Amino acid sequence: MDRAEERRLIELATQGDQDAASGIIRHHQQSLYAYMLRMSGRPDVAEDIVQEAFVRVLTNLERFDFRYRFSTWLFTIARRLYLNACAKHRPAYDTDMVGSWRGKGAEPDAPVVADEQHNVLRDTLQEALMGLSPDQREVVVLFHQLDWPIALIARHLDMPEGTVKSHLHRGRKRLRVLIESRQDDASATLQEAAL
Numbered sequence: 001m002d003r004a005e006e007r008r009l010i011e012l013a014t015q016g017d018q019d020a021a022s023g024i025i026r027h028h029q030q031s032l033y034a035y036m037l038r039m040s041g042r043p044d045v046a047e048d049i050v051q052e053a054f055v056r057v058l059t060n061l062e063r064f065d066f067r068y069r070f071s072t073w074l075f076t077i078a079r080r081l082y083l084n085a086c087a088k089h090r091p092a093y094d095t096d097m098v099g100s101w102r103g104k105g106a107e108p109d110a111p112v113v114a115d116e117q118h119n120v121l122r123d124t125l126q127e128a129l130m131g132l133s134p135d136q137r138e139v140v141v142l143f144h145q146l147d148w149p150i151a152l153i154a155r156h157l158d159m160p161e162g163t164v165k166s167h168l169h170r171g172r173k174r175l176r177v178l179i180e181s182r183q184d185d186a187s188a189t190l191q192e193a194a195l
Contacts, residue, residue: 021058021061025054029054032075032078033046035141036049041126041129049085053077132175136168137171
């Protein structure tokens, strides 16, 4: 959706047009949910945060400043809600559910091995992401999953671009170590099972 269309929908939604509000939600829901799922590692937390973020955004839509990107405003609200939720209780990792959103479909003719490999890779990545610090995880997810530029991430997180680059570099490095460690553990388990 281009910015002109987004502005039109926002203006209509501000005037009470429910179809316009639904259009805004449909356009941003999937990416916001994927972002929150990667940040929290829990589908239930991601769903709650996304729902609450949309309620807050739609309730305060008249306050939106059209000089900025709507997605940045939405993601900032969701991030604050997530940080507040983290302060109340630490989220747990649920390996069975992570990655089911926007995951590869299970077509009837899909090879079982390919599906299993996809699941293992998805779970490995999510487990490694949860091993990063919250700042590193958020920067990595925003940069790689949502394709946000460094400058936008810096404004969103209210930190200098150099700090964002540092978190990105250290996060990638840590991800590599965590993924390699998990692969080494899996290899050792397979070797033990063969004995």
